[in-house]
Amino acid sequence: MKLVETMKWAQANLLQMELIEMMMMVGENLACWVNMGNKWTWDIADEDRISTLPLEMIHRILSYMDTRNVIETNALSKIWQQIWTSMPYLNFNNKVLLHRNKNANVFKVELTCKGETNMFHWLTNNAMQFSSHTGEENRCCVPKFVWALSSLETLELSTMHLCDTTNKSLDLFPKCENLKYITLKHISTSSLAVFIVVAPKLSNLSLKHFRAAPNVFKVVSPQLENMTLCIGSWGFGSLQFMEGLASL
Amino acid sequence: MSKKTLTLMSKDKQLFNIEEHLAVQSVTIRNMVKEDGASSVIPLPRVDSETLALVIEYLNRQQAPEEDEDYVKKFVDERGEIPTLLELAQAALDLDIKKLMDAACMKVADLIKDFTLEEVREALRIENDRTPEEEKAIRDEFQWAF
Numbered sequence: 001m002k003l004v005e006t007m008k009w010a011q012a013n014l015l016q017m018e019l020i021e022m023m024m025m026v027g028e029n030l031a032c033w034v035n036m037g038n039k040w041t042w043d044i045a046d047e048d049r050i051s052t053l054p055l056e057m058i059h060r061i062l063s064y065m066d067t068r069n070v071i072e073t074n075a076l077s078k079i080w081q082q083i084w085t086s087m088p089y090l091n092f093n094n095k096v097l098l099h100r101n102k103n104a105n106v107f108k109v110e111l112t113c114k115g116e117t118n119m120f121h122w123l124t125n126n127a128m129q130f131s132s133h134t135g136e137e138n139r140c141c142v143p144k145f146v147w148a149l150s151s152l153e154t155l156e157l158s159t160m161h162l163c164d165t166t167n168k169s170l171d172l173f174p175k176c177e178n179l180k181y182i183t184l185k186h187i188s189t190s191s192l193a194v195f196i197v198v199a200p201k202l203s204n205l206s207l208k209h210f211r212a213a214p215n216v217f218k219v220v221s222p223q224l225e226n227m228t229l230c231i232g233s234w235g236f237g238s239l240q241f242m243e244g245l246a247s248l
Numbered sequence: 249m250s251k252k253t254l255t256l257m258s259k260d261k262q263l264f265n266i267e268e269h270l271a272v273q274s275v276t277i278r279n280m281v282k283e284d285g286a287s288s289v290i291p292l293p294r295v296d297s298e299t300l301a302l303v304i305e306y307l308n309r310q311q312a313p314e315e316d317e318d319y320v321k322k323f324v325d326e327r328g329e330i331p332t333l334l335e336l337a338q339a340a341l342d343l344d345i346k347k348l349m350d351a352a353c354m355k356v357a358d359l360i361k362d363f364t365l366e367e368v369r370e371a372l373r374i375e376n377d378r379t380p381e382e383e384k385a386i387r388d389e390f391q392w393a394f
Contacts, residue, residue, distance in 0.1 A: 053334060053337075053338055054338065054341060056341065057337055057338060057341050057349070057353060060337075060349065060350065060353040061337075061353045061354075061356050061357045062357070063353075063357075064353065064354045064357035064358070064361075065357050065361050066361070069361060071390060072365065072390075073368070074386060074390060075365055075378075075383060075386050075387060075390075076365060076368060076369060076374050076376070077369075077374050077375060077376050077377050077378065078377050078378060080374075081386075
């Protein structure tokens, strides 16, 4: 966006004080955020090609790079500080992880955030998909934050333990009201007798090879279309569908 | 019966014709056609004529869907210059041609991933607006990444 257009936009959209501030910024040839159509982009100088590109596109380019390289871009210039902290694609497929033997056990994955009490706060906003697979030898518990991800549409858990409860019945993922696909494989539970899944938008439910499955599994999903059951040696005591299976 | 043709206009007011059934691979154009029949010229104010010519070339390909992945990869490989790829990716973003946009972004990433910061700045014409002291402070803070 050229300077003239930027200023026109600024006059139409900013308060007087903000406008003065912005003019000073433009005067100093610093970056200024501008709204272009419905996309946020910015303008440093026409010369800086990549910084005039839509943020969405820069994120896409960076999504193909190692997370380590993405963090490095912070040092490019001031405006790049905003870019890596807002990456919507997070992958930890760096060279070390890529070369790992897929069949080798992982005993511990450590993510440490200094001074951050809830390190998954960034995930609770609008993550759409969560997949987790841990090894047979060291079953992990399903992390608690998953239970509160209201935006979640796809949930895949395999070889994990559903624990942290002494109750006899467990309402699974009570806040995940947007769930459409649930796949649970090789899940073990503690002393649960009743499992409850209430998911108004659920269309696909797949339950495979439960270990020490609960006696009763209640499903309340009026929009269920596909269900796969593959019951391991333990089996379910019974499967109850509160809303019937008219939609199946 | 002759096939319906659409006319696209680049930023520099050049006109390009393309058959409608090929043009609607762009979701943006597809929506325009659905809404108002798009009988007149479709303006693309952010796409220059050189880039639009490339996009038209891509849309005009006669490939079976299963060969599509290879084709788009080869298509961007042959245009391995970073400025061209960035223009192409932006045009593909505006026109909502996902495969082309992804392939172009991937190629840019591929080209710059082994660059040093200074090389990235040069390739993308980024002006370093930090003083050496400020840059050192950033590097110290994120030492775990560098």
